Amino acid sequence: MTSEFSGKTILVTGAASGFGRLLSERLAAFGANLVLGDIDTAGLNALAANLRGSTELLRCDVSQEEEVQTLCQRAGDAFGGLDIAVNNAGFAPPMTSLLETTEDDLDRCFAVNTKGVFFGMKHQIPLMLEHGGAILNVASVAGLNAAPKLAAYAASKHAVVGLTKTAAAEFARRDIRVNAICPFFSPTPLMTDSGFADREAFLASGVPMKRLGNPEEIVETMLSILRPANTYLTGQAIAVDGGVLAL
Template identity: 50%
Template sequence: MDPLLDFTGKVAVITGAAQGFGQLLAQELAKRGAKLVISDINKTGVLKVADDIAATGASVIAMACDVSKNDDCKAMVATAIENFGRVDIGVNNAGVAHEFMPLHEIDESIMDSQFAINVKGVQFGMRHQIQQMLQQGEGAILNVSSMAGISGAARGSAYAMAKHAVIGLTKTGAVEYGRNNIRINAICPFFTLTPMVTNFADQEQQKRMSKGAPMNRLGEPKEIVAMMLMMLSPANTYMTGQCIAIDGGVSAQ
């Protein structure tokens, strides 16, 4: 196996792994030798993903996790340590969107939900992942932000608010823990054909959304996960504090 994509023996924890990026990343890491602890608020879904991965012979544990609860995030890391002895990779992927609406119609309940899951959920994950990585003397964390985290997002202001906060957490963590050999980066996808998009946008809406990209289409999950693998690669040892846009050219405009 190419050393760039060899994760043999690495222990990864991934939130939001019942579908979308989390599910596909878990499958790809397992193919490359990683041991996994995967979680989702959808326990039935994440157990099914784990069963499929385990059938390939990979080591995987699935558990329910509400990332808005600190104790759930702590338990996930503790499970990895108890079963595999360490945490090499933390992927804070779980997140939620909200219905498209203008900023002046966003109420407090929407902002509270966005902050609880998309911001606190990332910080809780980082908190416990970093504590273990400090003991190990190394580790890599990847947070899932969005193009809405590095630009404006018309009719998605609360989501943009939260995803901008993920960028702040990522850059600050990279500065604080770089000397400890802990790399912390974020990925910022444009609209991608995961359930988060397809559940909110019908075919006509997706066509309109795709016109915002010079490549004139939405992203495919496998395209985003390919970059996630590169960012997490054990050979990628000098990259930290970066927020990488995978956007079909949107940010070049």
């Protein structure tokens, strides 16, 4: 796998923490050229200090198309193109009943989770049209199934799955693979900041494996999906859930 990613130009949003940070660390160790975006510039700088190889950093709010476009342009300007993109940035509001979900939470979920993926693909795909590439959108099991008390989040992640399948079908003939990964809850800063950590035991009780997935396990699946040799996988929403959707 090391040689497969070596020299590839890879863009990751939400790179300062969670899945994005771990993935960036692994890709840097494999010798990839990285273009990393996040709203947390301090976190980006701390990450980059520990990475080897060529890395471009840029503050990026994925809900703003101009900032996403600038991030994607950085890949072309710095490395001459883009091979792989991971649209990982996300937002999750506190768990609450649909009846108590605020318009602000609904708007924020769609602005970050859905529009962020849409803007990403809109400006990443043109950089891949001549030579092909791979895009991975980070969705959620909540994008494949019911998610009580996460109505806004689930709706936005269902939209990510729809965008993923549509882009995959539209650009398959250009050798651009587009997939989504759909993890169950995993102990990342996003989960902690949204208050899910307090419910970890309850959430784990509904998983056939009786535990939540480690971030490292999710990142291993991300790497597998993104492998340049994985040439026939596209249009899929892949659940990494310890068996939840098998019930």
